[in-house]
Amino acid sequence: MANAKLSKIRGLMKEKQLDAVMLSNQSNYAWLSDGGRGHVAMASESSVGSFFVTNDEVFLITNNIEAKRLQEEELSNLDCKLKEHFWFDNAQKDKIIDELCKDKKIGSDMPMNGAINIASAVAELRYILTDSEVEHYKELGKNCGEAIGKVCKLMKPGLSEFDIAGIMASELYSREITPIVLLIAVDDRIERYRHPLPTNKRVNKYGMIVICGRKYGLVASVTRLFHFGKMSDELRRKHNAVVEVDTVFISESRPNAIIGDIFAKAQQMYTDKGFPGEWQFHHQGGPAGYAPRDYVATPNNTGKVLKPQALAWNPSIKGTKSEDTIITTDGKPDIITTSPDFPMISVQYNNETWQRPDIIVL
Numbered sequence: 001m002a003n004a005k006l007s008k009i010r011g012l013m014k015e016k017q018l019d020a021v022m023l024s025n026q027s028n029y030a031w032l033s034d035g036g037r038g039h040v041a042m043a044s045e046s047s048v049g050s051f052f053v054t055n056d057e058v059f060l061i062t063n064n065i066e067a068k069r070l071q072e073e074e075l076s077n078l079d080c081k082l083k084e085h086f087w088f089d090n091a092q093k094d095k096i097i098d099e100l101c102k103d104k105k106i107g108s109d110m111p112m113n114g115a116i117n118i119a120s121a122v123a124e125l126r127y128i129l130t131d132s133e134v135e136h137y138k139e140l141g142k143n144c145g146e147a148i149g150k151v152c153k154l155m156k157p158g159l160s161e162f163d164i165a166g167i168m169a170s171e172l173y174s175r176e177i178t179p180i181v182l183l184i185a186v187d188d189r190i191e192r193y194r195h196p197l198p199t200n201k202r203v204n205k206y207g208m209i210v211i212c213g214r215k216y217g218l219v220a221s222v223t224r225l226f227h228f229g230k231m232s233d234e235l236r237r238k239h240n241a242v243v244e245v246d247t248v249f250i251s252e253s254r255p256n257a258i259i260g261d262i263f264a265k266a267q268q269m270y271t272d273k274g275f276p277g278e279w280q281f282h283h284q285g286g287p288a289g290y291a292p293r294d295y296v297a298t299p300n301n302t303g304k305v306l307k308p309q310a311l312a313w314n315p316s317i318k319g320t321k322s323e324d325t326i327i328t329t330d331g332k333p334d335i336i337t338t339s340p341d342f343p344m345i346s347v348q349y350n351n352e353t354w355q356r357p358d359i360i361v362l
Contacts, residue, residue: 002078005032008125009053016118019104024050027290028109030217031126036074042180046110052100061096063087126289129308134327136216137310140177141325141336144213144220147171149339152226152360155207161186161198164209172213180219181212181292191319194282208321212292219292221312222337223323225359239320240345241273243356246322247347249313251354253326253333259301266315278317285313288325322356
């Protein structure tokens with residue numbers, strides 16, 4: 001697969017009239033290496049190793065701390081030549097780069113003196129998934145959906161948000177999945193914050209768990225909610241509405257559909273359900289893959305849905321949310337993060353029936 005991806009990179013080089021490309025972004029390292037982990041700090045945008053790709057060679061530039069691990073564990077079938085420098089010697093690193101770049105027109109996915117920024121163009125090469133990526137994504141999605149559903153069923157009053165985050169992280173790591181985003185909110189914090197980092201607040205009635213889990217370099221996103229005892233009529237109304245908005249996003253994600261057109265239909269559903277303008281208070285998601293979102297969808301986005309492509313929509317209404325990861329097909333999108341034995345809501349849309357996660361009552 002690495003050879004096919006190198007062909008894509010070299011095709012881009014030809015299109016942009018480049019002699020070489022430097023890839024230093026963590027997502028691009030994972031993509032080109034077929035799932036390699038080119039990071040130490042999970043939150044870093046850049047990889048600890050950079051690929052320098054020419055028309056006939058691939059070099060890995062990294063320091064002496066990371067070289068052995070990257071070569072032995074994080075390169076898969078990618079054949080590349082090592083350019084190693086001491087971790088403390090920036091002059092040595094600069095000399096390696098200068099020698100590789102000499103008399104060449106360079107494109108780079110990260111800021112680099114003298115290079116053309118090709119970050120968006122490289123990201124687009126990742127959008128259409130290979131067969132093996134689809135297979136890996138479905139495995140990842142299945143495990144993320146099972147894990148978050150299982151954790152919701154373990155919830156008890158009095159657990160802190162940090163407690164819940166720890167249980168969720170443990171369940172993901174036990175499945176060899178890295179939680180690169182883990183948001184937890186309970187009770188009033190669900191209404192107050194759309195991106196709630198966990199705190200020591202303890203759950204009384206209501207909780208929300210949001211995960212972005214990574215394996216094989218791919219990222220699956222899921223949200224689930226749990227409630228102790230009967231929920232209020234207002235929360236019932238809001239959640240019924242948000243799953244209908246989510247259904248629009250998912251159902252309309254068919255090959256060649258325009259992202260902005262999908263967004264407009266979801267906006268209309270927000271209005272039809274009595275929550276006009278609610279979309280303005282949180283992004284709605286978008287295409288995914290080797291990043292939680294390759295880009296965030298906006299009302300005027302002219303991008304097209306591809307096939308097979310991953311998307312993760314996440315509409316929210318103050319106090320509730322609906323989110324799963326899907327992969328596009330010739331027909332209905334495939335929801336890959338379902339949670340077994342989780343309560344569902346049947347939604348009718350465009351003569352199709354969709355099942356969307358309800359709030360589990362414990």
